[in-house]
Amino acid sequence: MPMLVLLLLLCSGNINPVFAQTGPVTGQVLTPDQQPFPGVTVRIKGSSAGATTNQEGRFSLLNVATDAVLVFSAIGHLPLEKNVNGAKTVNVQLQSSNKQLDEVVSVGYGNARKRDLTGAITSINQEAIEKRQPVNLIDALQSQAAGVLVMNDAGEPGAEGSIRIRGFSTFSTAGNNPLYVIDGVLSESAGNINPSDIQSIEILKDAASAAIYGSRSANGVIIITTKRGVEGKPTFDARYSSVLGKLAHKLRQSNADEVRLFRKLQNPGGTGVDVDSLNPGFNADNDYQDIITQTAVRQQVDLSMSGAAKNANYYSSIQYLDDKGIVVNSWAKTIKSRVNTEFSLSDKVKFGNRFQFAYQKKNNINEGNTLNQTFQRPTNYYVWLPDGTLAGYLGGRRNPLANALYETNITQSYGGNAFTFMEAKLSKDLSFNTNFNVDLAAPHNITFSSKLVSAANPTSSSGSEGFDLNIGWQYQAYFNYHKVIRKDHDFTAMAGFSAEKYKGNSFDIGGTDYVSELVYYANAYGQLLNSKTTTKGFVHSMASFFGRIGYSYKSRYILGATLRHDGSSRFGKSNIWGDFPSVSGAWRFSDEKFMGFARRYLSDAKLRVSYGINGNERIGDYDAMQRLTFGNNFYNGISGAVPTSDFGNKDLSWESTRDADIGLDLSLFHDHVTVATDYYVKTTKNLLYARPLPVETGYNNARINLGSIQNKGFEFAVNVLAVKKRDFQWNTIFNITFERGTIKQLYNGEQFIAGDKWLVREGGNLGDFYGFHYKGIYQYDQSNAYNDNWEQLTPTFDENKKFTGEYTIGGQKYLGTVHRMYGNGNLLKGGDVIYDNPTKDSVIDDADRRVIGNAQPKFYAGWINNLTYKNFTLSFTFNVQWGGAIYNNAAAALNNYTTSNIIPQPYVIYHAWRNQGDVTDVPRVDKSTAWNHRISTRYLEDASFIRLSYVKLMYAFNPKMLHRVKVKGAGLYIYGSNLITWTNYSWYDPEFSSANALQLGQDNGRYPRRRELGLGVNINL
Secondary structure (H helix, E strand, O other): OHHHHHHHHHHHOOOOOOOOOEEEEEEEEEOOOOOEOOOOEEEEOOOOOEEEOOOOOEEEEEEEEOOOEEEEEOOOEOOEEEEOOOOOEOOEEOOEOOOOOOOEEEOOOOEEEHHHOOOOEEEEEHHHHHOOOOOOHHHHHOOOOOOEEEEEOOOOOOOOEEEEEOOOOOOOOHHHOOEEEEOOEEEOOOOOOOHHHEEEEEEEOOHHHHHHHHHHOOOOEEEEEEOOOOEEEEEEEEEEEEEEEEEOOOOOOOOHHHHHHHHHHHOOOOOOOOOOOOOHHHOOOOOHHHHHEOOEEEEEEEEEEEEEOOOEEEEEEEEEEEEEOOEOOOEEEEEEEEEEEEEEOOOOEEEEEEEEEEEEEEEOOOHHHHHHHHHHOOOOOOOEOOOOOEOOOEOOEOOHHHHHHHEEEEEEEEEEEEEEEEEEEOOOOEEEEEEEEEEEEEEEEEEEEOHHHOOOOOOOOEEEEEEEEEEEEEEEEEEEEEEEEOOOEEEEEEEEEEEEEEEEEEEEEEEEOOOOOOOOOHHHOOEEEEEEEEEEEEEEEEEEEEEEEEEEEOOOEEEEEEEEEEEEOOOOHHHOEEEEEEEEEEEOHHHOHHHHHHOOOEEEEEEEEEEEEEEEOOOOOOOOOOOEEEEEEEEOOEEEEEEOOEEOOOOOOOEEEEEEEEEEEEEEOOOOEEEEEEEEEEEEEOOEEEEEOOHHHOOOEEEEEOOEEEEEEEEEEEEEEEEEOOOEEEEEEEEEEEEEEEEEEOHHHOOEEEOOOEEEOOOOEOOEEEEEOEEEEOOOHHHOOEOOOOOEOEEEEOOOOOEEEEEEEOOEEEOOOOEOOEEOOEEOOOOOEEEOOOOOOOEEOHHHOEEEEEOOOOEEEEEEEEEEEOOEEEEEEEEEEEOOEEEEHHHHHHOOOOOOOOOOOHHHHHHEOOOOOOOOOEOOOOOOOOHHHOOEHHHEEEOOEEEEEEEEEEEEOOHHHHHOOOOOEEEEEEEEEEEEEEEOOOOOOOOOOOOOOOOOOEEOOOOOOEEEEEEEEEEEO
């Protein structure tokens, strides 16, 4: 009966309806600096209905209740809820979120909110990348993250650098690079990625986050997500920049007068000039650095188009880079292109493609024949002949300009990949993803050396040509499950399978005596070189099973675990498979009741712990097998087959890295200050190492599992929104890392010397330099005198400077036995080097070598600042490395008197010991002895530096003004890189890559860095 009465009242209209009225709602979303914000998700709270803002930041929703609440969200910004209250137009402004707790990040085969992360992950968004003018990923990442040491080899066109995540974890040269995951595709390189295409980067640093990638994640994982189109009208973006570069640091080299002075030192009875004093060939005064360097010019054009409709989105781009280096005839031309598409076939099925293509053509400069010759060749040698043509070899020294111009090393590289994926929503809680990728790389290299630069007698032209074709495929399939029970219990799970295979073939041919020096190809060879004509091939495959589970209670107590089961063709049959697990947990203690007292200033606080095992299988494809080689060995003109110089090891097994991490994340003062700290211990066992074998075996090396190394480190990062006003905002980011890599165990405990100057021993550090301690120079012949404890005595002289035959020590007359020091069997005399004598005997030999320094920095840091005033934005970055040593091998080679026709540095010429009694730190000039040029602390220099790495000042034009000319956005900017460097290092630059963990910190003379300054413009249509 009551229900009937209620129904009659409703029909008669005597009471209002219980459902609110609905209607359309439109609006615009603005960024913190009042610019239109495209790509913002606008959702009706409690409903699945929503929209995405277009390029003008506008959105439109239908059937919105008058009392509805709209939820606005975007990556890197605080979510915002806005009551409609019957309004037809809703305009909002989003605010940046330093903490970004609700931001979704990639974690490997899935996504997660930042607030639920249990691992050490650093996120870098598109905005942070665009604050500088990156040419490659190295530029984009440098100084951006704690625990990530980025060494930039900027200078040579096409050069990149190296990325080390939490130090070196293996002895393998290639195995210390991180794994790259680009839109789901696993890769060992990211050289073909265009930084302008990047939407976000996640760096997985600890085992808990990286172990899902198993055998290739021991050195961390870098996940790169490229851009997508956003809903609205198609958008066309154009960017152009022109950057000029000069030699950042010019070195002092000996001039012609100093060359003649050195010749007098070599031959005290001579004049210091050649017999033919009027010969212009020996009386020039060249500045070789000025001769072989030029103003570098880099032109860069980036074009992109993107857009989206309800069921599809697309993004496409192309980049052209023309880079002319600071050394003449060094250049690189690069084209990179990308097409991303996504289609929603229904509410439950999405399909997409990613296509990428890259082409590069560059000429590499031979650093030894060109750059090092710049200093080693006497400056009084002529560069040009009287007829204006370039000179070649003279006095055993190359003409650096001739080598730069007439030595060709051109590489053309073609690369690309095609990636297809499908995502299916099988139920409310379960989804399925599958994808397939094909990679192709085809480099082609041509080298040519003209007769002019030939060192042969008689001279001859020579060259080579090489072709490579490498192709690979990857397949991945995985399920993701997400279930929330009673709002507080959040369960996630993922399980999947992957398989991949790579195959490569190469063909190389070499020859001499070209018929024409205008034709560099093999058909111009006068003589084919059998020893340089070879073919090679390789095949490598992997298969993997992987899974992850997670649980979160109110995002307060969070647990996670992963497991990956990898199989690789690179290991012996008994060791094909390896397992790589991890566990992790996090406690958001800021949500606890007892933390109520801190909520006025503590927005969020989370403690993280993790432990896991990662792996490494980056070794030769056939190191576990005994191999034969063909074609390089001949007997009586007949080619034969012989065993390779590397001995196969069928028992070769996986290298594994155990990583324990504890971290703390804090957000203070309403997210104006965020702090992240981590302490980790990373231990690698069963190291993969190419161990030298005794020559009696007939083999050079065998790949073995050698021992273990350990990295310990502490990371600290802070992000501060220092000032936030209507017209001015200042955001500053600082990170610092302390880390140290040590050697815990070696094969049978045997220490060895890597290269000629690094000691590898249990308990030692990676990068320990091994040599003699350089104490000075014997002032007199009689200064070679020691007491019974091998403390140096001081000879006494009369008023006529004649030796009295007596010695003193500590100011007291010495009456004991006088001992002498010998080197290489010779009695040392005035002008010879004094090396430390820790063995306290009469001979300086290898027993007196000690660890004399270490190449690892004590810490490295980055300081990034972003300042915005109205339409101006200023961004600058300082890069710091402190401590550690560099062995300046370039200077050591230059100052070695035993090498013919090399002129040392001016300091050496002026300060070389000449006469009895000279007080100096430079040995006498004597070509007959190598004693004074041993590996020692003489050339060990401080590697510390502070660099103003990047500066960018940009002006954004007012959108209202641009709208009149149908332009959505435009900006002008000034850009600079490597503007100032504070360092005591004496050679070109203290920052350079070292690929080999056992041979760190040696500068052999590298392509110099540039100091750059340029202009650019961005236009959005």
